[in-house]
Amino acid sequence: MSLTDSLLSGDDCKNCRLCCWFTKYDLWETPVIDDSLREIISERYPETKFVSRDKGSYVFVMTETPQTDPLFADHPEPTRFDCPMLSTDGCRLGNDKPFECQIWPYRIMSQEGKLLISLSLLCKPICENSFTSVISLLKSGLADKIIAYSKIHPCIIKEYTDGYPILMYIK
Ligand code: SF4
Known part of the structure; x- marks a missing residue:
């Protein structure tokens, strides 16, 4: 899952x-x-x-x-x-995938000190969903889970790189 x-x-x-x-x-x-x-x-x-x-x-x-x-x-x-x-x-890990795999293609990134959540466009199936659904999933609790996990495991925060649409900035 x-x-x-x-x-x-x-x-x-x-x-x-x-x-x-x-x-x-x-x-x-x-x-x-x-x-x-x-x-x-x-x-x-x-x-x-x-x-x-x-x-x-x-x-x-x-x-x-x-x-x-x-x-x-x-x-x-x-x-x-x-x-x-x-x-x-x-994946051989089933429900025990690393957290970043569980949230893929959402990514948590840092851009000039600001944290943000972006999306990898490499994931074609998710791009077939509407932008509204992609944002709604984030707002319905996924963003909170990503933020909470990243506070305990800041290693998952990648440096922002061009080409990743920014979905939200984290305050
Ligand atoms: S990248 Fe993640 S989801 Fe893919 S096989 Fe490895 S652990 Fe599993």
């Missing part, structure tokens, strides 16, 4: 998986894993490797692989970095 389920179906994610692999240019987007989730993952999948990022937060060591997925045959990057939790059936 994700926090964006009302706009994005499990099948949308399973059939796309674009947000579960990265190119060398967007490795900064890889999800941050907190201590408790790291323990769960290590127990279930002891072969998983992590890199320590900051106090009590980690990122996965991604699996470098040639781009052979027919779904992305036109992708210009010949090499990709797959999340080790990615399987042909989607």
Whole structure:
């Protein structure tokens, strides 16, 4: 289950998986894993490797692989970095996904000291929803959850980068 389920179906994610692999240019987007989730993952999948990022937060060591997925045959990057939790059936973590994966494609970012919530346009299924629905989901509690989590785990706050429409500034 994700926090964006009302706009994005499990099948949308399973059939796309674009947000579960990265190119060398967007490795900064890889999800941050907190201590408790790291323990769960290590127990279930002891072969998983992590890199320590900051106090009590980690990122996965991604699996470098040639781009052979027919779904992305036109992708210009010949090499990709797959999340080790990615399987042909989607995410192996099910309901225990990292928080950033649960809120994808919403992102919390910092722009010149101001916090904001933006949207990744890479997620095509969510872009098929109306702008009003995308904002309504945020206002109906999702924004509060993102803000609350980011206060405990500020590592999920990414530096703002152009190309991400800003949905709201956080006061
Ligand atoms: S943890 Fe799961 S949802 Fe998140 S990037 Fe990896 S495979 Fe995708």
